[in-house]
Amino acid sequence: MAYWLMKSEPQGFGIDHLQQRGIALWDGVRNYQARNFLRQMQAGDQALFYHSNCKVPGIVGLMTIVKGGYPDPTQFNPEHRYYDPKSTLDQPRWTGVDVEFVEKWSEILPLSALRDIPELEDLPLLQKGSRLSLMPVTMAQWHAILAHKPNA
């Protein structure tokens, strides 16, 4: 069982969308480093849902991986914005996973607060210039974050 942090823009697909849907395909990842992490994900892994590129970026809730890495279907659809003409059914380039909603936090745990947690010093999210959209989280980092989960 592994821990992850996954970013999404709330205006596109946010925690509220996932809560409504229950289970959703995490698609559209078109970065090789992130893709390689998706391939490592397994059913039962836990993940933090992070809102990026918005007014207050930060962690907003939890989810579980319910289906490990499999070919992201959007890469094969010419009509889709995530279509990749270089991808074939035989040799798919891109991977997706299915995630299931676990909980939405009562408040966001903002990026600015994450920067104040010493255990997170090495988290890629907090490195200057990092654009990695999903990343592994160590058990120590996971527990440090959950210890700061807002509860109002």
Place this chain on the structure above:
DNA sequence: GCCAACGTTGGC
């Protein structure tokens, strides 16, 4: 909306 940092593309 700005813009620095980043990843990818493609000519050479």
Place this chain on the structure above:
DNA sequence: GCCAACGTTGGC
């Protein structure tokens, strides 16, 4: 294989 140009990410 180099690297300039380009498009994208994402905090602010």
